[in-house]
Amino acid sequence: MAHRNLQLIDSIRSASREMVRELGFMQTTLAATEYPPSAVHTILEIGPRGRLTAAQLCERLCLERSSVSRMVRKLIDAGELEESACETDGRVKWLSLTAKGKRSHTSIEAFGRKQVAEALAQLAPEQQHEVSSGLAMYARALAANRQGGSSGVIRPIQIERGYRCGAIGRIVEMHARFYGSQAGFGSFFERKVAGGLAEFTGRLDRSCNGLWLAISDQRIVGSVAIDGEDLPEHCAHLRWFIMEDGFRGAGAGRRLLQEALAFCDAGGFSKTRLWTFQGLDAARRLYESQGFVLEEASEGQQWGTKVIEQCFVRARPPGNPGERMNP
Numbered sequence: 001m002a003h004r005n006l007q008l009i010d011s012i013r014s015a016s017r018e019m020v021r022e023l024g025f026m027q028t029t030l031a032a033t034e035y036p037p038s039a040v041h042t043i044l045e046i047g048p049r050g051r052l053t054a055a056q057l058c059e060r061l062c063l064e065r066s067s068v069s070r071m072v073r074k075l076i077d078a079g080e081l082e083e084s085a086c087e088t089d090g091r092v093k094w095l096s097l098t099a100k101g102k103r104s105h106t107s108i109e110a111f112g113r114k115q116v117a118e119a120l121a122q123l124a125p126e127q128q129h130e131v132s133s134g135l136a137m138y139a140r141a142l143a144a145n146r147q148g149g150s151s152g153v154i155r156p157i158q159i160e161r162g163y164r165c166g167a168i169g170r171i172v173e174m175h176a177r178f179y180g181s182q183a184g185f186g187s188f189f190e191r192k193v194a195g196g197l198a199e200f201t202g203r204l205d206r207s208c209n210g211l212w213l214a215i216s217d218q219r220i221v222g223s224v225a226i227d228g229e230d231l232p233e234h235c236a237h238l239r240w241f242i243m244e245d246g247f248r249g250a251g252a253g254r255r256l257l258q259e260a261l262a263f264c265d266a267g268g269f270s271k272t273r274l275w276t277f278q279g280l281d282a283a284r285r286l287y288e289s290q291g292f293v294l295e296e297a298s299e300g301q302q303w304g305t306k307v308i309e310q311c312f313v314r315a316r317p318p319g320n321p322g323e324r325m326n327p
Helices: 003-022 037-049 054-061 065-077 099-120 125-146 167-183 187-201 252-266 281-289
Strands: 081-085 093-097 158-161 210-216 219-227 235-243 271-277 293-300 307-315
Touching: 037 054, 037 065, 037 093, 037 099, 037 167, 054 065, 054 093, 065 081, 093 099, 158 252, 167 187, 167 219, 167 235, 187 219, 187 235, 210 252, 219 252, 235 252, 252 281, 271 281, 281 307
Parallel strands: 235 271
Antiparallel strands: 081 093, 158 210, 210 219, 219 235, 271 307, 293 307
């Protein structure tokens, strides 16, 4: 190993240790709670997803099943978690937050955001984005190494427009995996995504429709589409916005969204709408940062599971009339 690489490696290790100390992970409790880091991370993992199984927690926390079982039992006894039977397999138990757990989740999130916001305030805006993208890339590299992935260079994510071979299958797979974990969506949802996407790609030759893909090492890791035909009043429909696990937080999702919205503005669409559901807080913050506002929320089950469905809308920016596209 070259001396220069040793210096780089030791510099990263030193910074990592300092981050662990500054974030409080050396302490017996974390984030102003009475719980150890593993319990706090359990609450943070279950919170935005609504529910997880013990096996899913093991995977996300990188912990052995026995350790997760003991920690989950303590959180249940503390009134933070509750168990419920899986609808399709009686041997599996869903873990979800109680009312107390939801309050703890809100408190932990507020504590963490304040901690990060105060640290970022010490940096210039461009440095803040460097921190975000650098940490996300390093985290992906650590995960790839743990999972026995390639030792090659993790290349920057590229954004390309249009269909490429395998796009339908990959987009459906990413949706099924993410929303199956987040909300327990099953085959009904997967079939709906596959059918709608297959129909839409047959219309990509029309100028009012667009598809953008995030590509890493020639593999599709994200997508977004604009359907310019299925809503009235020349309103664009933002659809199939997804990033694969391990690629969120690096800025590629924001770039995908900005490409799609630039297309909407250039096309003269009066508004852009999207439908999602309550609980996807990170996605909501991204939407709102790009000018979307919540227009409507109500209980529904258009995706096969009862959730609080939300409709967000973004008006075309003033002074940007664009060139109206026809179907």
